[in-house]
Amino acid sequence: AFKAGAETVMEPNGRMGMSNMWAWDEAPEPQVFPKTPWALPLTMNDFPYPRDHHGQWFWESGFDKDPLHDAEGIRDWNLRAVFGAFQAMKNGGGAQDHTNAKLTWIAYIGGPRESRRVLGDVVLTQDDIVSKREFSDGCVPSTWSIDLHYPKEQYAQKFPDNPFISIAVHDRRVDRSYGYPIPYRCLYSRTIDNLFLAGRCISVTHRALGTTRVMQTCGMMGEVVGKAASVAIRYGQTPRSVYKNHWAELGELLRVPGKASRETPTAPIEIPDDAMLLASSSGPPTGIDPAELANRLSGIVQDDHEATYQGAWQTSQGLKGYVGHGYHYAPAGSNATATFTLKSPAKGSYDVLVTWQPHPNRGNSVPVSVNSNDAVSSITFNMKKNPPIENTFGKAGQVEVEKGEKITVTIGTDDAGGNAHADAVLLVPRK
Template sequence: MMRSRYLLTFALLALLHTVGSTAEVLVEAESFEQHGGWQLDTQFITEMGSPYLLAHGLGRPVEDATTEFKMDEAGEYTVWVRTYDWVARWDATGSPGRFKIRIGNQELANDLGIAGKDWSWHRAGQVKLTAGTHSMQLQDLTGFDGRCDSIYLTTDATQEPDNSSEMLSPFRRRLLGIEHPVEIKQGYDLVVVGGGYSGMGAAISAARMGCKVALIQDRGVLGGNGSSEVRVWAMGHIRRGKYPRIGEIIEEFADSATKSPGRAEEFGDAHKEEVVRSEKNIDLFLNHHAFRLSKEGDAIESVDAIDTRTNAVRRFEGALFADCTGHGTLGYLAEADWNMTPGGRMGMSNMWTWDEVGAETSFPETPWALPLNMADFPYPRDHHGQWFWESGFDQDPLGDAEGIRDWNLRAVYGAFNAMKNGDGAAEHRDAVLTWIAYIGGPRESRRLTGDVVLTQQDIVNKREFPDGCVPSTWSIDLHYPKEQYAQKFPDNPFISIAEHDRRIDRQYGYPVPYRCFYSRSIPNLFMAGRCISVTHEALGTTRVMKTCGMMGEVVGKAASLCTQHECQPRDVYQDHLSELIQLLELPGKAFRETVTSPITVPDDALPKAGPYGPETLGTASLPGVVVDDRQADLKGKWTEGDGLKGFVGSGYRYASANSGAQAVFTLKATEAGQFQVRISWLPHENRGDHVSVSVLQATQAPLATTVNMRKPAAEDGFAKLTTLELKKGDVVKVVIDSADAGGTVHIDAAQLLPVKK
């Protein structure tokens, strides 16, 4: 019974065929029972036709991957392995990805991963096998990213296997026995493809509004770039703007990383999965790669996804679909209108970390990596190779993503080789390489076209759209090769620089219109994430993860209206926009059993944030007369900030001591009475400890004092300067000066607070 599973299921994807006198078996590497230290890599299925196993050991050979397979016929078998030398395309010296195959107690003669610039079949050797069950091991020899797709055994020594890069080619289908119909998954109101922040937001939002949802993710974890695999901290402010309830769902699962790259545990992969699985209306399908679809007319009917561990194919039928892939993959398969900037595109990052262990360590020489000296890259002083380790500018982000990733790996290994074996060796005797992202963090590829294509000018000019909803608070952040590091490799630089257009309201945010979140040409297709309908420049602000997640929240609520009214995404804008706005004003934890059931707001719903977010104080909510720093008269150079939380309004400003900076707050009494004159700041160790403050009023003696901005102003954030008796209309000026401040001067707000009698 135990052995029959190899013929009746796809657990090992190994099936024996006899054609005439030839016996043959195909074993897919991803189906090995134990992956050992090898990693399942599913990023490049579209390019090379299959998932594969990757020996990503950072220069230390990884533990063997092992499995068993059954042979019904004894004989002498030629063993072929689909692999290649991953640095050969650059004619690099050496073969870093060497590995071997062992079957039973027989190690096959040939090293693998030592030849070929493209994926192809390589002869591993010959082995005599008896009928029965045998073990197989992948033995990594280097730890430097050897890769194995499939192993083919045949008694015909002259028969080289078919090398098609087609997904589930006829050769593979025949040998794996998967000619039978696919498994049908029916009854979904919304099928979401992509399990990053946008896909999670869409799935959870739709499910809580009563939709039956399938969430399809091609990796084993959720979060996309915000997972432990890529470790980009989630940016973009949430819970603010026109509809500050948007973002409450994202807050439930967003990472807590304090750096980028962060530590694996900071990204909470298990917590993300738990949040999704707790929704009874969501069916989650991890390790499923969507690769084809069917349509009726222009509308999508179903999406087929392959299980990247077993090659089983499942068909997901639904009324609505959401492309949250980042690459616009679903839209592309559906022949939707799309665009990709031909030149000046941003690239892909593979971040990395290293540490010091207090004892001398060694690292293998890497003649195949980029030949770097310490001057060729920015020194990772915080032990972090951060976001700017980025390449692939204007390379093919879809057809050659593997090449972009591999160039990034060569750059990182070359840098660490310079630190350990090159001109940085004396300083790095105890350095160890601790992590490199083998899953790439892409920034830009296809963008699907909606009824509105948002532009940079729309954003900086604050163009109002009636359906503006998701607040985009990141600056327009576009990446280009950094010139000083691009000289050695001008054709493919690997260090980037960010250029920012900061004409963005970083606190309230620009409301991105709903019409950017559905396709203009595929009537039942939503999109959320970096493949929405924007220009290249506008992508610079909308692409960060928390912003993408909020797009998903809007898509999920719109999908519930489509289901309720049996209509399409465009109809929500044309006929049901007021209903969508009502849903956007609900707490993120609000739910209903079906799309027609009453809505329940649970007791643990978050309090509604203000237009500038939950960590800010709105001037309208404060007693008395409050003037924000944005309304002050400023002299000299002041820098805007929002990193310290608890500020009034949309941020604060700061200036260096003795810089000539001065701020004047003008307060006008709205009634007669006694008032405290107060100011607010946020404490920090670099703030001035004797900042000069003056209070001026035309009929009363001026007050000159100093405040210590290294300490909190008071329990409620405001420090009292003086008390004045004022008439209605009297004007008070508060002057804060940088002269002799003893540190940075901080301004946030000034207040006239009525004294209670």
């Protein structure tokens, strides 16, 4: 990108470094470790003891070295530090306690955290992240804190010009539950018309990179860029004009599960049966995860936030054990209804289950109806008590359906004898 003329930035010094992790173990018999005169001359006080037999991410150096032109030198310095530490453990001050110790693994490919960043139409900042600034093209959600690495002073004395142990300093003002959005306009170059970006090189400031750089977040960037590239190819657009002219279509693609695929940009999209459900706009569940529940029961779950409501329903999270982000409740005799609509994934026989959390103010005869093939069955539940199945579910009915057939479940308030409770409805194959 740099050689092609893309506008880039890189911190002159004080960057996050490169890590080479390593591992060791205890053998059943004594182990010999050769002298390594080329390694860093370390004592047991010069490095943090590798507990759990693991030299972790903080074996990191290169903070003021050129991460591009001296990448191999940074990697070699890390390896010299690892061998110097193990030399101290085996043949130095730690020898008595490490007779049977053996070096089992070293990451010979370094993991760099920071180098050049390509500037896009938006440069995401620390303030944007902390304030959860809304972007019309926010497309990559992240919940990682702003996590910047610096040399750890305790271990920087021996090699002050090139320390090899780091410390992570977190700005914990990032909302770890809901997160923040990375805009699409950070994912292409503002000076190279056909250049997409994903990973550590995207258009962010140094401090913002502390959160956007982590692997799963970078993986989601790749998914967005892949889908945007398909739109660009289909319509002969640039990354920028995809945003300007085809954002609605890209937005629809971003709602398609990650497992979806197609042979060409114009071919039909195929979604496998085991694709994950679309994440809620409310963030991760605070109760039972609907996706995990569906997977455990091999069924379909519709949470209360997906239902259709008539009348005076209220929301709450006070009664624990709910599915998703909470539940709805409405008073008896208020003519309020909550309607859940499910679609059968395959032809077969299914149980229809409802969930609720008991409370003395809940109804003792809450009406629930199931409509399938224009056949309606009804039942009432005593929601003052625990549900009869696993203290979680009540069986509202049984249906025989074709693939793709709709089943509606309505929770009412007429003659309920207390508050009606709407949490989740499940469609589970009969065994």
